[in-house]
Amino acid sequence: MGIEILLGVLALVLLYAGSAVKVVKQYERGVVFRFGRLQEKTRGPGLTAIVPVVDRMRKVNLQIVTMPVPAQEGITRDNVTVRVDAVVYFKVEDAARAIVNVEDYLFAVGQVAQTSLRSIIGKSDLDDLLSNRERLNQGLELMIDNPALGWGVHIDRVEIKDVSLPESMKRSIARQAEAERERRSRIIAADGEFQASRKLADAASVMADKPAALQLRLLETVVEVAAEKNSTLVLPFPVELLQFVDHLKPGDGVPAQAVPKEGQEEKLPAPRDEEPVPSWTTTPAD
Structure with missing residues (x-):
């Protein structure tokens, strides 16, 4: 016992x-x-x-908690309906306040993150959501961190994961991007044509001052064409030579007998098949 x-x-x-x-x-x-x-x-x-x-x-637990924020649907400042989801990284810094000041700090942080995300959507433009996420992440972190400090929770960082757009808005953005690329390509092509025209104008002025440069360029072109092993060789004929022949006057290197004088008819040579009639031939008597 x-x-x-x-x-x-x-x-x-x-x-x-x-x-x-x-x-x-x-x-x-x-x-x-x-x-x-x-x-x-x-x-x-x-x-x-x-x-x-x-x-x-x-x-x-004092480890960093990774909490996904469910996708929130809202209307941006420029009246576009979007769905945005995010991720919140936070940790408990004061264990006593996390237990005493809030009933369930995990649930509280999740609810604050959702409401802050909807608020940041309404205050932002669509372009900011798509291209300026770093600033939005910082603003969202401050909005969540302010009430969480009283719970002994520190928000380490907040990241926006994805922005879902309607199909019509996606097509509009695609058309806008295509038009922007087309505009840039046309501007670049026009700028290239402008620069090329200026260079050609400078080259033309140099060749006009020094005609030998044109002959050298002609020879270089002939060499480039001949290097291709073509059976046909095309030689350009300078237009200046035609103008020179057109404006050629008598006495500029052409024999004088080849040019008829004023008031004098040009004598044509007699045909070879016909014999010239002698001047002494007389008409027979009756």
């Missing part, structure tokens, strides 16, 4: 000791309540002892 009592007492002692000793992991902190009152000292990692029945300890 005495041995059974001793064993029972030993079991109670072991149960008491087991309920009094707690293990706190490295990434956790223990918040102790004694008769419902918060103890100032937060238990660190390792073995820690509490008073059974009197004390209750809650463990709080």
Whole structure:
């Protein structure tokens, strides 16, 4: 009988000791309540002892929590309907406040993130959502971090994941981008033509001052064409030579007998098949 009592007492002692000793992991902190009152000292990692029945300890994870924010649908400032989802990275800095000041800090952070995301959609333009996400991420982080500071939670960063647009808006953006690329290509082509025309005008002025440059260019063109091993060689005929022949006057290197004088008819040579009639031939008498 005495041995059974001793064993029972030993079991109670072991149960008491087991309920009094707690293990706190490295990434956790223990918040102790004694008769419902918060103890100032937060238990660190390792073995820690509490008073059974009197004390209750809650463990709080201090690791960074990755919380996806469900896609929120809203209307931007330029009246475009979009769906935006994001990711919030946060961690608990004060374990006591995270337990005492808010009922469920995970749920609270999630709700604040959703409302802040809808608010940032309504304050932004579509172009900002598509191209200026860094500034929007910073604004969204500040909006979530302000109420979270009172809960002992620090928002590490917020990232907008995706922006879903209606199909009609996607087609409009594609047409706008295509028109912009077409405009740039035309401007570049026109600029190239302008620069080429200026260079050609400069080359023409140089060749006009020095005609030998035109002959050299002609020879280079002939060499380039001949290098292609073509059977036909085309030589350009300068227009200036035709103008020179057209404006040629008598006495400029042409024999004088070849040019008839004024008032004098040009004598044509007699045909070879006909014999010229002699001037001494007389008409026979009756």
